[in-house]
Amino acid sequence: MKQIKIALVGQPNVGKSMLTNAIGDTTLHVGNFSGVTVEKKEISFKYKDYKISIVDLPGTYMLTNYSIEEKVTSDFLQNEEYDLILNVVDSTNLERNLQLTSELLNLEKKMLIALNMSDEAKKENIEINANYMTELLGVSAVQVSAVSKEGIEKLVHNIVQTYENPKKETKLIFSEAIEEEILNIVTHLNDNKFESELSYRKIAINLISEDKKTYRMLLDEPIWITLQPLLLESIKHIKMHHDEEAMIDIFADEFMAFNNGILAETVKVKNINPAKLTRTQKIDNVLIHPFFGIPIFLFLMWGLFQLTFEIGSIPMDWIDGFFGWLGNSVGESISNDDIRSLVVDGLIAGVGAVILFVPNIIILFVGIALLESTGYMSRVAYLLDGFFHKFGLHGQSFIPLVTGFGCSIPAYMSARILKNDKDRLLTLFIIGFMSCGARLPVYVLFVGAFFSSESSGTILFVIYISGAILGIIMAKVLKMTAFKGESEPFVMEMPKYRLPSVVLIWHTVKSKTWMYLKKAGTFIAAASILIWFLSNYPHNDIVSSEYESKIELAKGEDSKNSLSNELNQKLLENSYLGQVGKFIEPIFSPLGMDWKMAVALQTGLAAKEVVVSTLGVLYSLGGDVNEEDSSLIERLHEHIPFASAVAFIIIMMIYLPCLAATVVFSKEAGGLKYTAYLFLFTTFVAYSCAFIGYHIALNF
Amino acid sequence: MSQRIIDCVKNKSYIIKKLHTTGALRQRLVSFGILKGVEIKYLSSTNLNATYEIKVGKMNIALRQEEARKIEVEEYEAN
Numbered sequence: 180m181k182q183i184k185i186a187l188v189g190q191p192n193v194g195k196s197m198l199t200n201a202i203g204d205t206t207l208h209v210g211n212f213s214g215v216t217v218e219k220k221e222i223s224f225k226y227k228d229y230k231i232s233i234v235d236l237p238g239t240y241m242l243t244n245y246s247i248e249e250k251v252t253s254d255f256l257q258n259e260e261y262d263l264i265l266n267v268v269d270s271t272n273l274e275r276n277l278q279l280t281s282e283l284l285n286l287e288k289k290m291l292i293a294l295n296m297s298d299e300a301k302k303e304n305i306e307i308n309a310n311y312m313t314e315l316l317g318v319s320a321v322q323v324s325a326v327s328k329e330g331i332e333k334l335v336h337n338i339v340q341t342y343e344n345p346k347k348e349t350k351l352i353f354s355e356a357i358e359e360e361i362l363n364i365v366t367h368l369n370d371n372k373f374e375s376e377l378s379y380r381k382i383a384i385n386l387i388s389e390d391k392k393t394y395r396m397l398l399d400e401p402i403w404i405t406l407q408p409l410l411l412e413s414i415k416h417i418k419m420h421h422d423e424e425a426m427i428d429i430f431a432d433e434f435m436a437f438n439n440g441i442l443a444e445t446v447k448v449k450n451i452n453p454a455k456l457t458r459t460q461k462i463d464n465v466l467i468h469p470f471f472g473i474p475i476f477l478f479l480m481w482g483l484f485q486l487t488f489e490i491g492s493i494p495m496d497w498i499d500g501f502f503g504w505l506g507n508s509v510g511e512s513i514s515n516d517d518i519r520s521l522v523v524d525g526l527i528a529g530v531g532a533v534i535l536f537v538p539n540i541i542i543l544f545v546g547i548a549l550l551e552s553t554g555y556m557s558r559v560a561y562l563l564d565g566f567f568h569k570f571g572l573h574g575q576s577f578i579p580l581v582t583g584f585g586c587s588i589p590a591y592m593s594a595r596i597l598k599n600d601k602d603r604l605l606t607l608f609i610i611g612f613m614s615c616g617a618r619l620p621v622y623v624l625f626v627g628a629f630f631s632s633e634s635s636g637t638i639l640f641v642i643y644i645s646g647a648i649l650g651i652i653m654a655k656v657l658k659m660t661a662f663k664g665e666s667e668p669f670v671m672e673m674p675k676y677r678l679p680s681v682v683l684i685w686h687t688v689k690s691k692t693w694m695y696l697k698k699a700g701t702f703i704a705a706a707s708i709l710i711w712f713l714s715n716y717p718h719n720d721i722v723s724s725e726y727e728s729k730i731e732l733a734k735g736e737d738s739k740n741s742l743s744n745e746l747n748q749k750l751l752e753n754s755y756l757g758q759v760g761k762f763i764e765p766i767f768s769p770l771g772m773d774w775k776m777a778v779a780l781q782t783g784l785a786a787k788e789v790v791v792s793t794l795g796v797l798y799s800l801g802g803d804v805n806e807e808d809s810s811l812i813e814r815l816h817e818h819i820p821f822a823s824a825v826a827f828i829i830i831m832m833i834y835l836p837c838l839a840a841t842v843v844f845s846k847e848a849g850g851l852k853y854t855a856y857l858f859l860f861t862t863f864v865a866y867s868c869a870f871i872g873y874h875i876a877l878n879f
Numbered sequence: 880m881s882q883r884i885i886d887c888v889k890n891k892s893y894i895i896k897k898l899h900t901t902g903a904l905r906q907r908l909v910s911f912g913i914l915k916g917v918e919i920k921y922l923s924s925t926n927l928n929a930t931y932e933i934k935v936g937k938m939n940i941a942l943r944q945e946e947a948r949k950i951e952v953e954e955y956e957a958n
Contacts, residue, residue, distance in 0.1 A: 241910035245903065272937045275912055425901070431909045432916075459939075469926045561941040565929020568943065574930070598903065668904045669943035670911060673932065 183231045183342050186256060189267035190279055191238030192554070192674040194295050196220075197325035197683055198267055199235050202335060226335055229342075234261065240672075242282045243427075247595035256286060257392070263289040263341055270300035270307060270322070271675075273442055274435075280316075281434040284351045287381055290318045291341050293334055297322040304449040312445045317350040326680065353433050356420040360387060360413035367409055371402050386410055387417065389426050459554075459675045466555065472562045477644075483546040484643060485636035488623065491539035492632075498538075499810060502531030521711055529707025529792030532811060533699045536620035536791075540695055543616050544688045547585045552679040556581065557671060564669050570651045571658025573597055574669050576606040580650070583613030584643065585691070587840040590615075591847045599667035605657055607848050611836050611861060612650025614643055616695075617787035621831050624791060628816040629824050646832045653864065661856075699788065706789045710782065710796050713756040722749050751797070770830075770866075770873050771823035780830055786837045822876035826869040833865035882954075884931060884947035887921040892955035894918055899949045908950070911940055918955060 189195045203222040223232035236255055237248040244250040256264070266283050268276035273294075283290060294300075294307060312320040319337045323330035352358065364383035368375075375382060377393075385393035387410075397403050414426070421429045456464075466475060506527045513519040550556050556578060564574025575596055583590035590610045597603040614622070626638050726746035733739045751757050752774075759781075760774030767777040775797045783790040798814045815824075835841060835858055845854040887893055895917050898905055912935050913919070920934040931947045933940050942950075 241906075243906050243910060245907055245910065274936045275938055278910075278912065425905060425909075427906055427909050428898075428914060431912075431914055435912070435914070463923070467923065467925070467932070469924070472925070557941070561930055561932065562925055564941070564943060565925050565927060568929065574941070574943075668907065668946050669930065669941065670904070670907050670913075670946055671941045672911065673939040673941055 180225075181229050181342075183229050183263070183338065184261045185231065185233045185263055185265050185338065186259075186261045187233050187235045187265050187267065188252060188256065188279070188283060189238060189295075190240050190269070190276055191672065193238070193267050193269040193276065194325045195235060195238065195267050197680055198293060198295055198323070199233055200682060200686060201323075201325040201328050201331050202233065226339065229339060231335070231338065233265070239279070241279060241431075246598045256283075256288075261288075263291065263338070265291055265293060265338065267293045267295050270294045270296050271303055271305060273307075273446060274438065277438040277441065278431070278434055281351060281437060284316065284318070284349050285381075285384060287346075287349060287378065289341055289346050291334075291337055292316070292318060292320040294320055294322045295325055297329065298324040298327050306447040306449070308445045308447075312441065315350065315441050315444060317347045351437065354436065357387065357417055357429075357433060360417055363409060363413060364406070367406060368402070371405070373400070373402050387413060387426070388430050457675075462676050463558070463673075467558050467562060472558075473566075476559055476562065480644070481637070481640045483543070484640040486546070487539050487542045487619070488626075488636040488639050491536075491542050491623070492627075492635075494538045495535055498531075498535050502527060502534070506531070517715075520715065521708065524796060525708050525711025526704060528795045529710070530699055530704050532791045532795035533620065533703050533788045534696070536623060536788075537692065537695065539619050539623055540616050541688060541692055543619060544585055544691050545684060547581065548684045548687045549679055550581065552677070552683060554674045554676045557673050560671060561673060567651070568666065568669070570655040571605060571662070571666070572609075572651065572654050573599075573602050573606070573667055575671060576602070579606055579610055580613050580647070583610040583615060585616050587611060587613075587615050587836045588843050591840065591843045594847065597667060599665070601662045601664050602667045604848060604853070605654055605662045607844060607853075608657060608857060608860065609650040609654050610844075611840075611857070612646050612653065612833065614646050614832055615787065615836065615840075617837065618831055620788060620791045621783075622828065624794070624812060624815065625824050625828055628812045628819075629821055642828065642832065649833070649864075649868070698786065702786060703788055703792055706782065706785060707792045707796060710756065710789075710793050713759075714751060714754045714796060716754060719750060719753045722746070722753070756797075770826040770869050771820060771877075772826060773823075776819070776823065776827055780827070780834070783831070784835060784838065786839070787831070790831070821879065822873050825876040826873040829869040829872045830865045833868060834861050881951045884919070884921060884933060884942070884950045884952060885928070885944060887952065889921055889923070892918055892920055893952035894955050895950060896953045897951040899951060900946075904946065904949070908946075911938065912936055913940070913950065919952065 187195055187199065199220070199222055203224050220235040221232055222235070223230060225231070234255070236252040239249040239252045241249075242253040242256065244253060255261075264283055264286070266280050268280060280292060292312075294309060294312075297307070300307065307322060309320045309322050319341055321330055321334045321337055323334050325331075353361070361380060361383040364386060365379040368379045368382060373379075373382075375396075377385075382393060382397075386397075386406075397406065417429060418426075421432065466472060468475075506523045509527065510519050510523040513522060550559075559581075560574040560577045563577050567574055567576060576594075578596060579590045579594040582593050587610055590613070591607060594603050594606045594610070597606060622639055622642055626635050626642075630638050723746065726742060726749070730739050730742045730746075733742055752761070756778055757774065760778040763777050763781070764772075764774040767774075767780075772780075775794075779790045779793040779797065782793045794815065795811050798811060798818065819827075836844070841854060841857070844857060845851055848854070848857075881896070882893075884893075895913065895915055897915060898908060898913070900908070908914075917935060922932045922934055922939065924931045928944055931942045931944065933942060933947075
């Protein structure tokens with residue numbers, strides 16, 4: 180079987196991911212590169228006798244190295260092995276999209292173009308002659324629609340054709356002035372019989388466009404001595420001719436002229452009425468209104484958290500009931516006391532506590548996916564930049580920050596859209612202040628236990644928003660101290676509004692939810708068992724037998740119950756976990772926390788969901804025996820004072836993210852040094868805020 | 880002082896005359912098609928004119944005031 184490796188390239192917002200999904204309908208494998216890295220996604224599938232794999236590269240406007248994401252794409256295209264480039268373009272904005280296409284043509288690789296969103300183009304009365312475009316550009320251009328799947332068959336067919344046939348001559352031509360200089364250099368290379376894998380034309384273009392790699396390659400060659408004066412002269416001529424100082428402008432100009440030529444020949448636009456407002460303009464008149472824009476945004480966010488709580492709580496009772504039933508019925512069938520406790524109190528209580536929050540997680544992920552895919556996210560960046568800028572942040576920091584509400588790991592990675600290193604580091608440091616989805620269960624649990632159900636959604640919103648505000652204030656503090664310096668410019672596209680694709684949202688939410696469930700089944704199950712073990716052993720037989728005989732002698736149910744409660748409490752305190760908890764208790768007692776809460780917070784360093792399962796295990800073991808049926812929420816309400824709960828929530832909001840996220844942070848920030856800073860920074864802020872919060876809450 | 884994006888009238892066409900910037904910002908502007916001789920329109924701005932929205936070709940682009948000051952324009956004369 181033959182293998183075809185495709186590099187999928189396109190500008191942002193051209194529907195690349197949608198297209199990958201549409202092509203990979205028969206997908207055999209969808210996975211990310213090397214573990215947690217989401218920088219390049221790869222899918223592969225079989226077509227006839229071919230195994231086709233597509234590498235989905237981050238969107239880029241030009242092959243420059245403006246941001247790390249763009250660097251990933253241009254590095255891949257220039258240095259990695261692949262068979263052909265599939266360039267995805269938005270049929271409704273070819274002027275802009277073909278700019279990247281020209282640069283790709285310049286790479287002299289086998290290539291084909293997918294004219295995506297052809298259905299949308301039809302609606303806008305844009306008629307494209309793809310066959311003629313194919314002829315003019317020398318690469319195959321196919322009209323497709325990732326949404327309606329039109330043209331996908333043909334595209335795949337053409338991929339194979341392009342792969343099998345020899346590479347055609349690219350027809351990218353420049354203006355006379357540049358072509359003349361290219362010819363001069365080519366002739367010189369020819370005269371000297373210079374040996375190179377690259378074509379002479381390609382070398383000439385690279386030299387004129389000031390490509391550093393080509394200069395490096397030629398610098399050691401004897402030919403450089405004679406080439407250099409020639410090249411200097413050529414560049415001088417071109418700059419004079421173009422009346423421009425920067426070569427990048429000249430080439431952009433050249434490409435634009437070339438593209439306009441192609442478009443004039445191949446694209447016809449009928450009946451456009453410039454006075455008529457487009458749908459995007461109409462929506463923008465409301466959503467980015469100078470005064471109402473931000474209140475509308477805040478209202479939408481509040482609505483999202485309200486939904487998360489209200490709708491999410493409906494299936495929660497069922498799930499809770501199911502695990503209660505499961506615990507009881509499994510418990511009855513196990514006769515060995517230790518094993519029963521392991522399964523019921525450890526495994527089922529721990530994993531159940533985490534599964535309970537799947538509905539909330541799903542709603543939150545759907546909300547974030549909607550924000551991302553409709554185009555609203557960049558509007559918010561636009562609205563907030565002025566405000567963010569005052570605090571030393573960048574409007575585009577908003578995107579990693581919002582992603583952080585879902586999960587910190589992709590958030591750390593999406594900070595790559597920021598070019599300036601200091602801006603990026605600053606954003607990385609405050610992403611943790613945006614409470615991630617895994618922390619949601621803890622909040623839902625505590626809010627449910629300590630606040631009335633009518634105010635729950637609002638309290639949840641307040642928790643999230645105050646975390647965000649604190650993060651912004653901390654950004655200012657960091658900007659004034661650790662990350663002084665110039666800020667990055669703010670230049671960003673505001674894409675057309677598009678109806679979100681149900682398929683794509685379904686895929687995103689499904690894979691994220693599945694990851695959450697998988698974590699619950701593996702990592703969290705293991706952690707629950709570990710915590711159960713640490714809280715049950717060593718068994719203190721002397722204490723047990725002492726109490727058991729007391730219980731036997733005791734008269735009346737009440738005193739029997741209180742004695743067995745006391746026994747459970749004693750046993751728990753003597754366990755390994757109890758010993759650790761007692762050891763760290765003095766640190767947390769100024770915040771009104773007992774050792775159980777202290778331990779739960781520590782386990783959250785591994786993963787935030789473990790906090791819930793730890794609380795589940797600790798409070799079900801040490802809980803009142805006569806309240807066996809009560810839920811964890813009720814038990815927390817019973818055993819934890821309000822002020823301590825406030826301090827607990829505040830620490831949850833601020834302290835170090837989970838282990839996996841911390842590892843990604845350290846990779847993205849560029850060293851363990853930063854991880855140490857992050858630990859000190861978050862711990863200090865978390866502890867001080869919790870201390871203040873505790874003392875304020877004591878007054879209520 | 881020459882006319883910049885911040886001096887523009889809403890929804891009127893202008894032609895870019897010069898980019899008063901070099902390096903990374905220039906590269907960024909160029910990659911969005913903000914070049915000498917290109918037609919642009921100023922669409923809206925946020926509260927206190929902190930950020931500007933302009934139209935270049937078919938694309939809507941957001942710029943901070945600082946950046947909008949660096950783009951010199953002249954009025955578009957339809958012929």
